[in-house]
Amino acid sequence: MTASSLRQIRYFVAVANTGSFTAAAEALHVSQPAVGLQVKFLEDRLGLPLFDRHSRGVDITPAGRAYLKHAEVMLRELEEAELAMASFRGNQPISLRLGITPTIGRTILAHMMHRAAQPDIAMRVDCEEGVSDKLIHMVSVGDLDCAFCYDPAPEQMLAITPLYTEDLCLVGPSSVIGTDKSAIEFSALRGLPLVLSPRPNYLREMIEARARETAVTIAPVVELELIGLKREFLIHYDYCTIAPYGLFLSDIQNGQISCRRVVNPTVSRTMCLALNRKMPAVAVSRLFEMVKPLVSEHIALGDFHWRQQDAENTAKLIA
Template structure:
């Protein structure tokens, strides 16, 4: 029978498509990983790895077995988590994913509040691309995450938490700055800054630009909300920024102007995610409720 370690090696090779990088990811030498995978193939009596080309590829059977191995490894991890946390309430270290368009201005207060209420709980915060982090939750590499909705995934609990308004910001000397009840048609042809296309934030900005007849300025993609705000303040273009970010950044009003668009109601919704059937699901629900309550209290 295959060992769990061998299944872990096969999954690592599927992820990295390179023996050296896969070995590094699972903390063994390349010869050890290669030998164990050959042993796995011998035990199963089948070829799992196509070694004929320059690039490492799994055979069709190898891909199927790697996909099932992921599920097995997640279930084993859940069993370990269940045993470790049994009777301890909310405690231990959680691998917590968050989008960079949310974490910097929401998580400091969340972390501090949770630590006061649950001192045995520790959050290992990882900022990343929401789409990538959803896959990491499905694989058991993250326990829980916060991200914008919608989320297209199976085997995931999606717990809506809150929504927030999206403001249009402009340089302080923009032709529309300071005006009241600006018709949305005035934004036609304007250029909007945003993050790169891997972010949900980019997709929402793109959709709003299409509605307005505006366009995204691809040559000036930001790496964070701060960088977008600063580029807008320097006069490069317009942008969308979330309500809670604007409230948290006390200098935002000095750098940019918020445009008063008539009938403007753009919003984004934030949810908490975790694997369906996760051993710590009650704890994840409690954390999600804490975040929802905090946002409602500070709205």
């Protein structure tokens, strides 16, 4: 198979998976005419139309659907062949552009970076910290290879793997929430001096949705986005916030602030790894070899309040 034939097949698969030449061109980082030309070359070579073109995009033909099954298998086997070659040449360093949420940065990132430097993983990791929506967009357009993110919506260009579910906690000074580490009822949040992120914010929207369900009025006294500034309000000004345990991990562990899991109802979300589907198979393999044992270890330890991902939520994420 020539390089041009392989390019034609890759472009065809991208159009089939995205539903348009424009979206495929964006995903492949090439021009739309280049995608259209390569697909036309493939159709001419096969002697069959693979797509029906119309003003709204494209529809794959029965012949195209049959060819897609074989094309995806072939591309997957090529990736697996490249992965198999790694055992013969030894692990060559791989560069990875990784998106992380603030919670990941404060819990397992240092362990991950240490693991990445080991000879059996051999990954050079460049990190970009941000909120989930920003990171998901960066992965989908190819600015990042992959990212940790909360509850991502399914997208054609993303492969999503749920990792764990975490319940959010009320975090604040013991003078306000007490020293008792037992769970606290959601209704007890009424009237507390809260500092929350301004809208639009996914975590804020989750909290307010639970408040509407339970007819509990949640009125933040202060709206702040910066985590460092929130921390100052918690430690020095007797405010509280609703956050994952890991976001203020060191302050909770050294006793500067207290933490109580919110229940009835819980406010939960699932951490996932979102991968760009163009990420090389060898990089995917090393990434999961690095991440999955680490996540499983902390789920077992219970030190970050992580648990196995909810089956119902997992089904929604990977649908």
